[in-house]
Amino acid sequence: MVRFHQKPSVAFRVIEGNAVLIIPASAQILGLNRTGTHIWTLLASPRTAEEIAGEISAHFRIPLERARADTESFLADLRKKAVVEDVE
């Protein structure tokens, strides 16, 4: 199963609970909400989408199905923006 990990080249800071990602090469900036920040923080070590969905479901007390859908959508967005990498 694919595991996801923060790309080391992406700089970020968490400011008042919200992560701000900066992609140095393009100077692209990405502001995350609290849920996104929680997922980003989890991605400090490689995780599968299923593991993250489980964490999100437990942390925010939402049904696993909804957490799974939200996580997959968010990870797809992070992949599109090239701020995460796949780890085998």
Added chain:
Amino acid sequence: MSTARTEFMAGVALRGLALSDLCSILDDAKIRWAGLKGIDLCHRAYPSPLARPMSDIDLLVDPRSLRAAAEALIAAGIPEDASDATHHRRFQWRLGAAPPIEIEIHRDLFDEPHGLPIDPAALLDRATSIALPDGSTLPVLDPSDAWIHVAGHFAYSDAGGVFVERAVADLEGLGRACALDAGELHARAAEWRLVRPIALVLSAVESARGRLTDPILRHFADLAPRFRDPRAAAARWLLRRRIERALAGLPAREPAVAMRALLAPGSIAGAKMLARAASR
């Protein structure tokens, strides 16, 4: 998050990253330093670092270490930017293509010559540190030193300047957050010979924008009538004019250096400043 907020947050994030980098570089080079003004105040004087905008990062180093600090930054790949200031060196910290962060490494608290009995090394001896939200620590001036520096900078370097409301908020916030005492601050300001400039500028602020309510600001503003000499009267009148223009969003008409000459403690420094102002 809106685009404007994301960009604002990105600026805060970049400054945080720059600060972490600077901290490692200066600590590795064994250089004593302390954060000044915005980078200190945003953490100590405001409920959130987002509440205090700033344009650059100002750091104080021991005057004997300025060259070593500059060399350490340059060796770490942080290029120096040209500067005509007498008491600091300016650098640009960059993260890829992101907008650069301006860094100023100061060997003194005010433009030289200022004629004030300030010993930066002594300030660093009694410096303290604050915990940042990311778990790191930031060395900063002793709270009373920081307050006098901000007030003195407002009076002496900005001479009323353009950031009137921000200066008042900085002073009120720091005084409250650190439970500072007016009598103690007065004594410290007297050591630095800054009672007169601070009293005159705060009195001028009060004349221009209404009564100050903060007890420490009130203490200093109430001292202004003690200074009755023609230079003090001229300084107060000009400060008020500068502050009124600043509050109206208009540029100042009088060069700050001429204002400093009026505020300077009746010294050779004041005469030198007047000469510099005249030569511009």
